[in-house]
Amino acid sequence: MALIAIFYVNLKTFSRAKGQSAVAAAAYRAGTQAGFRDERTGVLHTYGRKRGIVSVDIHVPKAAPAWARDPEKLWNHAEAAERRVNARVAFEWIIALPAELNGFQRAALVADLSHLLVDRYAVATMAAIHAPDTHGDQRNHHVHLMTSTRSMGATGFGAKVRALVDQKTGPLEIEAVRAHVAALTNQHLERAGISERVDHQRLLVQARKAEAQGDFGKAALLTREATIHEGQASTAAARRGERLERSGWNAMVHASNAQLLEKFVAAAQQGGRWIEAPARSGADQAQADRTREVAAATPGADSRAGRPTPSKGRAGRTPAGSKLTRQKLSATGGRGTRAQGRDADVLNTQASQASDSRRVERDSSQRYMDMLQSVIEENGQRAAEAVAYARLWNWPSADVHALAAHRVADPRCGVLLRQGIDAATQRTRAHKLGERRRARHGAAMFATARERQAAERAEENQPPAWKPKTRREWADLRRKQRAKLGQAERREWRAQVLVSAQAMSRYVSQAQAAAEKLEHIESRRAAGYPVPGDAMRSKAATLSIQGKARPVFTRRHEPAKPRPNAFRIPPPLNANLEAPSTQTRRRHPRP
Structure with a gap:
């Protein structure tokens, strides 16, 4: 069976805030029988019964002390x-290894990945290669690269490595490491003579790149919807016969996709657009793949024919006179009870080949259905762009369908529609910005009037007799009120500057520029991608120019007039837009 290289890189952190320990995490990934003892807590962590540990290696800088290799x-x-x-006590990079490579080739790739982290951050790295689970996906070869959070020198650990957790440099560093991992993986695939390649970019970016290169088949394959990563918790729950929420969600997504794709496949078959399967059958592929897996382990195997050589009779049928007991395979395609008796290996091999053939055909059908589903999703996204552009002009449904057909057929139409949608967004933003600035100015005027009233009350009123204040306390109160008034006046002045005639004209000019750009884009759209309603809109525009009718199907955005205030607010102290002073003149002498 032809395998597909899968790219997966995930960064995890181990922190004491979560109750985690670097010693416990390393012991679990190493899976040693003796275990590791945590000297900080005194707990011995043993995971001797863990299976699937291929190798555990330590990679440290050249100047590291001797104990760093334990x-x-x-x-x-x-x-x-x-x-x-x-x-934070440790980082962990979980990286998927290509199933196309053999064990030695994967080990060489892991060594290069470890040296990449050691040379880039000068940290200590423990590489634990894990094999696929017996009951899981047999392509799930992966490595756990645990790295220290501090750089390592001749005297031990030094400064913290903060490049991966910094808010600014963290995402850039992770993306750079992903790019290096993809480059190293492709180098090892090329050395092994394998044509498959991996890409660290998002599926959407890969799909757009393939579409720009004209490879629409690859673009359709890459526009699939990514499922939720289930993780070890879901795997453990599945072994117990349970199902977590994310597992149920993935199953529901697969079921709905299969239902939609079955309808699409039927429509493609009726329209004559069905893609024929390759000449080589799934049984031949399964037999060839099985030969490479069991040739060395099966006694008397014939590597050229791809099947074991029986002692009597032919491998393609049951030898004559043999008394064999073979139970019927299950209806789900899995293997039933193995044959027993003389020449049982012949029937067991035939049963394995039949099961592999069914599995290959099922996987091929699933991949093709995924491709068709991605095509449907991509067409839906393109149609959504056409609908969003048509809503800007209040077009009827016939024009919307015609524009969606243009968008699906020509990618350049999508670029034009996105430019129009961006221009409309800029126009709306310019209008709303002026309205928000006016509302903010009104609120600042109200706050200034309130603080002025409070300051006047503090200057004129005397403290009540039942709550006397000292002269210092009364002076502090007046000083605070005057300071609040000064701050409110400065805020009002700044808000008034933003709603001045010059500022409002700037907002209007921005909106007009965006509207003109949108009109220009619409004229380009009408020339390159016409719809049925263009003729009627052109005629209406001509009549509007001659003064015989009002224009239709167009939106004229004009700046909104300022709303009258529901209450009267006294004018600001500085009406000529000069910055108010920080000192306020006292109206009465101190008591």
Whole structure:
């Protein structure tokens, strides 16, 4: 069966705030029988029964001390280097390894990935290669690269490596590491003579790149909807016969996609657009793949024919006179009870080949249905762009359908429609900006009037007799009220500057420029991608120019007139837009 290289890179952190330990995490990934003892807590972490551990290696800088090459001592020193109760104690990169490579080739790739992290950040790295689970996907070869959070020198751990967790540099660093991982993976695939390649970019970016290159088949394959990563919790729940919420969601997504794709396949078959399967059958592929897997392990296997050589008779049928007991395979395509008796290996091989053939055909059908679903989703996105553009002009449904057909057929139409939608967004934003500035100016005027009234009350009124104030307290109160009034006046002045005649004319000019751009884009659209309603709109525009009718199907956005205030507010102290002073003149002498 032809495998497809899968790219997956995920960064995790281990923190004491979550109750995690670098020693415990390393012991689980190493899966040693003796285990690792955490010197900070005194707990011995043993995971001797864990299966699927292929290899565990340590990669450190050249100047690292000798104890850094012992996993248990390495991670105990990493724990001891941290003092905070919520400190990060380790990073972990989980990277998928290509199933097309063999064990030695995957180990070489992991060594290069480890050296990449060591050379880039000068950290200690533990690489644990894990094989696929027995009951899981047999392509799930992956590696856990645990790295220290501090750089390592000749004396041990040094400064913190903050490039991965910084808010500004973190995303850039992770993206750079993903690009390096993809480049190294492709180099090893090329050395192995495998044509498959991986790409670290998002599926949407890859699809657009393929579409720009004219490879619409690859673009259709890449526009699929990504499912939710289930993780080890879902895997453990599945082994217990349970199903978590994300597993149920993925199953529901697959079922709905299959239902939609079945209808699309039927329509494609009726329209004569069905793609024929390759000449080589799934049984031949399964037999060839099975030969490579069991040729070395099966005694008397014939690597050229791809099947074991029986002692009597032919491999294609049951030998004559043999008394074999073979139970019927299950209806789901899985393997039933293995045959027993003389020449049982012949029937067991035939049963394995039949099961592999059904699995290959099922996987091929699923991949083709995924491709068709991606085509449907891509067409839906293109039609949504056409609908959004048509709503700007209040077009009827016939024009919307015609524009959607143009968008699906020609990618350049989508570029034009997106430019029009952006111009309409800029126009709306310019109008709303002026309205928000006017509302903010009104609120600032109201706040100034309120603070002025409070300041006048503090200057004129005397403290009540039942609550006397000292002269200092009364002076502090007046000073605070005057300071609040000064701040309110400065805020009002800044808001008034933003609604001045010059500022409002600037908003209007921005809106007019965006509207003119939208009109220009609409004229280009009408010339290159016409719809049925263009003739009627052109005639209406001509009559409007001659003064015989009002224009239709167009929107004329004019700046909104200022709304009258529901209450009268006294004018600001500085009506000529001069910045108010920070000192306010006292109206009465101090008592």
